[in-house]
Amino acid sequence: VCMTNCPTLIVMVGLPARGKTYISKKLTRYLNWIGVPIKEFNVGQYRRDLVKKYKSFEFFLPDNEEGLKIRKQCALAALNDVRQYLSEENGHVAVFDATNTTRERRETIYKFGEENGYKTFFVESVCVDPEVIAANIVQVKLGSPDYVDCSNDEATEDFMKRIECYKNSYETLDETLDKDLSYIKIMDVGRSYLVNRVMDHIQSRIVYYLMNIHVTPRSIYLCRHGESELNLKGRIGGDPGLSVRGKEFAKSLAQFINEQNIKDLKVWTSQMKRTIQTAEALGVPYEQWKVLNEIDAGVCEEMTYEEIQENYPLEFALRDQDKYRYRYPKGESYEDLVQRLEPVIMELERQENVLVICHQAVMRCLLAYFLDKPAEQLPYLKCPLHTVLKLTPVAYGCKVESIFLNVEAVNTHRDKPENVDISRPPEEALVTVPAHQ
Amino acid sequence: AWASYMTNSPTLIVMIGLPARGKTYVSKKLTRYLNWIGVPTRVFNLGVYRREAVKSYKSYDFFRHDNKEAMEIRKRCALVALEDVKAYLLEECGQIAVRLFSTKHTYGVPGSLKHVSLPSSQVFFVESVCDDPEVIAANILEVKVSSPDYPERNRENVMDDFLKRIECYKVTYQPLDPDEYDKDLSFIKVINVGQRFLVNRVQDYIQSKIVYYLMNIHVQPRTIYLCRHGESEYNLVGKIGGDSGLSPRGKQFAQALKKFIEEQEIVDLKVWTSQLKRTIQTAESLGVTYEQWKILNEIDAGVCEEMTYSEIEAKYPDEFALRDQEKYLYRYPGGESYQDLVQRLEPVIMELERQGNVLVISHQAVMRCLLAYFLDKSADELPYPRGPLHTILKLPPVAYGCKVETITLNVEAVNTHRDKPSLNSNNLPTSQSPVRMRRNSLTPRASADTEKRPRHHSVGSKPRDPLGPFPFLE
Numbered sequence: 001v002c003m004t005n006c007p008t009l010i011v012m013v014g015l016p017a018r019g020k021t022y023i024s025k026k027l028t029r030y031l032n033w034i035g036v037p038i039k040e041f042n043v044g045q046y047r048r049d050l051v052k053k054y055k056s057f058e059f060f061l062p063d064n065e066e067g068l069k070i071r072k073q074c075a076l077a078a079l080n081d082v083r084q085y086l087s088e089e090n091g092h093v094a095v096f097d098a099t100n101t102t103r104e105r106r107e108t109i110y111k112f113g114e115e116n117g118y119k120t121f122f123v124e125s126v127c128v129d130p131e132v133i134a135a136n137i138v139q140v141k142l143g144s145p146d147y148v149d150c151s152n153d154e155a156t157e158d159f160m161k162r163i164e165c166y167k168n169s170y171e172t173l174d175e176t177l178d179k180d181l182s183y184i185k186i187m188d189v190g191r192s193y194l195v196n197r198v199m200d201h202i203q204s205r206i207v208y209y210l211m212n213i214h215v216t217p218r219s220i221y222l223c224r225h226g227e228s229e230l231n232l233k234g235r236i237g238g239d240p241g242l243s244v245r246g247k248e249f250a251k252s253l254a255q256f257i258n259e260q261n262i263k264d265l266k267v268w269t270s271q272m273k274r275t276i277q278t279a280e281a282l283g284v285p286y287e288q289w290k291v292l293n294e295i296d297a298g299v300c301e302e303m304t305y306e307e308i309q310e311n312y313p314l315e316f317a318l319r320d321q322d323k324y325r326y327r328y329p330k331g332e333s334y335e336d337l338v339q340r341l342e343p344v345i346m347e348l349e350r351q352e353n354v355l356v357i358c359h360q361a362v363m364r365c366l367l368a369y370f371l372d373k374p375a376e377q378l379p380y381l382k383c384p385l386h387t388v389l390k391l392t393p394v395a396y397g398c399k400v401e402s403i404f405l406n407v408e409a410v411n412t413h414r415d416k417p418e419n420v421d422i423s424r425p426p427e428e429a430l431v432t433v434p435a436h437q
Numbered sequence: 438a439w440a441s442y443m444t445n446s447p448t449l450i451v452m453i454g455l456p457a458r459g460k461t462y463v464s465k466k467l468t469r470y471l472n473w474i475g476v477p478t479r480v481f482n483l484g485v486y487r488r489e490a491v492k493s494y495k496s497y498d499f500f501r502h503d504n505k506e507a508m509e510i511r512k513r514c515a516l517v518a519l520e521d522v523k524a525y526l527l528e529e530c531g532q533i534a535v536r537l538f539s540t541k542h543t544y545g546v547p548g549s550l551k552h553v554s555l556p557s558s559q560v561f562f563v564e565s566v567c568d569d570p571e572v573i574a575a576n577i578l579e580v581k582v583s584s585p586d587y588p589e590r591n592r593e594n595v596m597d598d599f600l601k602r603i604e605c606y607k608v609t610y611q612p613l614d615p616d617e618y619d620k621d622l623s624f625i626k627v628i629n630v631g632q633r634f635l636v637n638r639v640q641d642y643i644q645s646k647i648v649y650y651l652m653n654i655h656v657q658p659r660t661i662y663l664c665r666h667g668e669s670e671y672n673l674v675g676k677i678g679g680d681s682g683l684s685p686r687g688k689q690f691a692q693a694l695k696k697f698i699e700e701q702e703i704v705d706l707k708v709w710t711s712q713l714k715r716t717i718q719t720a721e722s723l724g725v726t727y728e729q730w731k732i733l734n735e736i737d738a739g740v741c742e743e744m745t746y747s748e749i750e751a752k753y754p755d756e757f758a759l760r761d762q763e764k765y766l767y768r769y770p771g772g773e774s775y776q777d778l779v780q781r782l783e784p785v786i787m788e789l790e791r792q793g794n795v796l797v798i799s800h801q802a803v804m805r806c807l808l809a810y811f812l813d814k815s816a817d818e819l820p821y822p823r824g825p826l827h828t829i830l831k832l833p834p835v836a837y838g839c840k841v842e843t844i845t846l847n848v849e850a851v852n853t854h855r856d857k858p859s860l861n862s863n864n865l866p867t868s869q870s871p872v873r874m875r876r877n878s879l880t881p882r883a884s885a886d887t888e889k890r891p892r893h894h895s896v897g898s899k900p901r902d903p904l905g906p907f908p909f910l911e
Contacts, residue, residue, distance in 0.1 A: 175633070192615055192637035198652065201791060208649050211636065290777070336731070350642060 007086040008202055009113045010095045011106065013124035015170060016163050017136040019189065020125055023210065024097040025396050027123075030209055033369045034342055035335070036202070037091050041082055043098035046074035054146040057161040062169060075105075079112055087116060093202065094118075101170045103177070110181070121203050122183035123210065124173050132189060133163075140395050189215055209346070215393075218352035219262070220370070222363050223388040225274035226250045227409040230302065231385065234410075234436025237294060237301040242277045245407055249386045250281035252405040256388065257282060257355065266354045268292065268344075275357045286357075291340050294359035298331025305414065305433045309426050316429055320420040323379035334379050337365050345369055360412060363389075370398045380416060385409035410436055447526040447559065448643060450535045454565035455610055456603050457576040459630065463565060463651070464535045470650055471533055473810045474783060475776070476643065478533040481522050486514040488586070497598050500605040533643070561644050562624035563651065564613050569629055573603075630656055654790045658834040660703065661789060661811070662796040663804050666715035667691050668826050668850040671743070675851075678735060678742040683718045686848055690827045691722035693846040697829065698723060698796065707795045709733065709785075716798045727798075732781050735800035739772025746855065761858050764820040775820050778806050786810055801853060804830075811839045821857055826850035 010027070012020040024040045031038040048054070051070060059067045075098060085091040100106055106122065113120040127133065137159055141147065147155035173185050175194070184207050185194040193211055198204050226246025230238045242250065257265065267284055269275035270292035279286040300308050300315070309316050312329075319326040327333035332340075341362065348354060348366075356366065360383050368378040370391050383389075386409045390401040411434040419428040450467070452460040464480050471478040490510055491499070499507045522534045567573055577599050581587065587595045613619045613626055615637050625648050626635040634652055639645050667687025671679050683691065698706065708725055710716035711733035720727040741749050741756070750757045760767040768774035773781075782803065789795060789807075797807065801824055809819040811832055824830075827850045831842040 179633075192620075192635065195634040195636065195652065197632055201788070204653060204791065207652065211639065211648065212645060339731075347642070350645065 007091065007118045008093045009082065009086070009109070009118040009120045010093060010206070011100055011109055011120060011122045012095065012097045013100045013106065013122055013173065013183075014126065015101065015166050016099065017133050017141065017159070018125040018127050019136065019215075020099070020123075021097055021140070022215075022396060023123060023125060023186075024095045026213060027206065027209065028095055029369070029372045030345070031093060031206075032372070032374075033345070034338065035375075036093055038093040038095065039085050039091055040095040040097055041078045041085075043071075043074050043078050043096070046078050047071065048145060050074060057158050057165060060162050060165040062165060079109070083112075083116055086118060099166055101166050103171045106181075119199055119203075120182065121199075121206065122173060122181060123206075124183060124185045126172060126185060126187050127189060129188060143395075184210060186210065209349075212346055213349045216352060218354075218393075220348060220353075220391045221355040221388055222366055222383075222391065223253070223355070223357055224359055224363055224383060224385055225269075225272075225278045225357055226253075226407075227385050228274045231410050231412055232437050234304045234306075234433070235302050236305075237297040239272050239274075241273050245386075245409055246274070246278070247281070249405060249407040249409070250278045252386075252407050253278065253388070254282045256403070256405055257284075262353045262355075264353060266351055267357065268354060269357045270294065270359065270362070272359070275359070278357050289344065291344060292356070292358045292362055295334070295337050295361035296328065296331040298328035300328055300331070304436070306430060309429050313426070313429070314422055317420055317422040317424060320416055320429075323416070324375045334361065334365065335375075337361060341365050371400065372397070382413055385412065410434065448533045449522065449526070449560045450533060450647070451560060451562045452535060452565070453562055453613065454567075455606050457573050457581065457599065458565040458567050459576060459627075459656075460565055462656075463563065463627070463654075466654060467563075467647065467650065468533075468535055469810070469813045470786070471647075472813070472815075473779065473786070474646075475779065475816075476533055478535065479525055480535045481518050481525075483511075483514060483518055486518050487511060490514050497602040497605060500602050502605060502608050559640075560623065561640075561647065562613060562622055563647075564624060564626045566612060566626060566628045567630065572630055625651060627651060650787070650790075653787055657793065659793040659795075660834065661794070661832040662829055663807055663832070664694070664796070664798055664829040665800060665804055665824060665826055666710075666713075666719045666798060667694075667848075669715040672826065672851050672853055675745040675747075676743050677746070677749075678738040680713050680715075682714050686827075686850055687715070687719070688722070690846060690848040690850070691719045693827075693848050694719065694829070695723045697844070697846060698725075703794045705793055707792055708798065709795060710798045711735065711800065711803070713800070716800070719798050730785065732785060733797070733799045733803055736775070736778050736802035737769065737772040739769035741769050741772070764857070765816040775802065775806065776816070778802060779809075779819075782806050808841075812841065813839075823854055826853065 010024075012024055014020050021042060021044075024042070028038050028040045047070065050073070051059070058064060061067065078096065078098070082094045082096060086094050096109065100109065100122075110120050112118075134156075137156055138152075141159050142152050142155050147158070150158070173181070173183050173194075173196075175196075179196065182197045182199050182203060183195075187193065190211070190213070193207075195207055198207055226242045226249035228246055229240040229243050230236075231240075231246075232243050265284070267279055267282060267286035269279045269286055269288050271288045271290045272293055275292070276288065297303075300312065303311070305316075315329065319328075324334045327336065344356075344366070348356075356363075358366070361379070363383040364378055364381045367373070367381050367383065367389065368375075373381060384404075386405050386407050388403045388405065390403060392399045392401075413434060415432040417428060417430075417432045450464075452464050454460050461482065461484075464482075468478045468480050487510070490513070498504060501507070526534050574596070577596055578592070581595060581599050587598070613622070613624055615624075615626075615635055619637075621638065623638045623640050623644060625637075628634065631652070631654070634648075636648055639648060667683045667690035669687055670681040670684050671677070672687075673684050706725070708720055708723060708727035710720045710727055710729050712729045712731045713734055716733070717729065738744075741753065744752070746757075756770065760769075765775045768777065785797075785807070789797075797804075799807070802820070804824045805819055805822055808814070808822060808824070808830065814822070825845075827846050827848045829844045829846065831844060832839050833842065
């Protein structure tokens, strides 16, 4: 019997082009971002590594002995890697991404989970809408390495035949036959869900996340407040108002938003003056979120980097050593920030077009979620003032467009200096501090 | 604020299911949760209306579907109830009304909904389906035996009559059908007390929260223990907030707590603390593993942190008076309000619902918020209940609601309670409700004079717009 800390094995189920890999990648990105060690294992990838060149759908015919042998081999190899990740490399969650369309295959995997002490959770995607399937094929299959030498029409035709190979043996998760398994069945891209036997906290979180995501096309706009009075002086934190140039930016932002002609745009700010003043210029209703407030620098609030180096040289060095985990005395760390921003991410997933006017550290955290940046890179992502990042979900990821709104501002980005030793001389600590008044 | 997702569209939640399927239990619990997070919700229970109309209940014959006279009465009750729902949602600014029905088609629900003039997208059905006879029998024993319908009967008679009552409903019961007839409705079907769920067409944020809540509650018996940290050094000198350690008496309490816990012999007890020294030190004495939650930290008193009440009254007389006027909404400059606290504590409540036996060692304001959730206290009452030091509140499981047992652990401590003063407000500032001004800011928050204080940031949801008809201020 598994206790609370046993690893979780998520098993995707569904015909091809039902969004399994999309869900598996998105879920992996989300759990990684909130700090749960998770990895996905795509059996198709194992097949591509083994069978160097994909010929045609005939590989997937149910009576193709050799094909079946290879596919089973790949599944086992993937499971073996899963075992290594969960049992030897301290992974907490593994996503086994394959069709897993027969009860027999799922039983094999379930037994594997039991033998190794994993909790198994199935995620099935069921969809019969031909338009959705066709759109999926265009988005992610045409560009697949399997079809690199084919025309779009040839690829589509082959892929549809590939799907047919699975249909006859497809056994969907059944309310009666599978009543003892833990699973969520997603129908028609989220129109309805069947959820059975959720066992623990992580499964409950996964279900909540899956029930909140959607695939309606939309864009998320991220930007910082306009340049503030403290920005000009090179001071961090505080609750200052906008500088003259910051106010100009707010006007430019209003113009930009108007030109973009965005349908039903929601605007969110923090509860700090500088984001509120920026939003005010837009002349549209906006919502203030306290959790979007900038990272709390505790005792270092409103100091310049030079002052921090002078008063807290040890803290300054420690921060450079591990900027993600370092917590300002009486303040916060980036890790704390991510935790506090999780409801924002959940709500961003539910929403459609949103403009988030926030702060440097906050924007880095949100960006890391959308662009799947790991914790080490997150605190160094470049988020300059007066620049809007337009994020549009596409295929398995996010397209980013960076739009500088032509109003000059100071640079507030401080790169990691070479010397992070606690005994370093001040000049070496301050070498990457950007210029200010 | 997320309230704005709801302010313009009231929601009608319709509970469906045969008798003894837990409809009343779920609707009361859900209502309690929604009210606590700040969404005005009320339950309209058809059984209550029926009991009003038919003063004394005779037998299950009343519920036979061919009993014409009874059907007329029940229909009338449904219409009266629907009128009340309409009044609540449209005139009293209620956000959510929870209606208990037995079947969707009894009393012509679609017709009656038109009557209330709510578009169908704002109706969310919660159906409870159960085919496990043991669960049903247990429900009947728990709640029906003590129902006003059965004042003098003995258990067997009650069980017998009630089971026959259920049979009457079964004849016309039509469960929600997601594949055909009801595929355009928004609903969640809860099967066998949460073993399985079918969720269809969730429309908006509040429905998504309701679904998440329903999927996390359970009916396994368990006990929750709430207490504050032991007396702290600051408690002794009357200072609020800060991060001080335990006083000698506080350490004594921690020892007494350990003994108490051992005597209770609780199975699989989880222990939670905040990330402040005083709760951690208290938990350390227990000698068991415990979890530190930052969101259990005490309310942030902003500029007033580490001051005594007399110092606050002297230095910030206006703030002091304002807080007494409206303790729930009032936000310390640079700090938090009770309303902010509730928001930040929501994940704790969700996790408490998921868990079994838990001991939460927290702080005065935090404990008041948690208690208000369990005891269904309104926002006005929330900031005032007594939560003295060195006392444990034990919440055992009970049918509809919560019982509280207060256990004093015989270790002396200072009294940190401050009653609501009588309304002789001599220090009222002349400007109209500045408290509300701070809540509802379309204008930037004034902060020229706020000192930087340690801010305990919250892993919570969004800030709130004022609930109800507060005036917008330029």
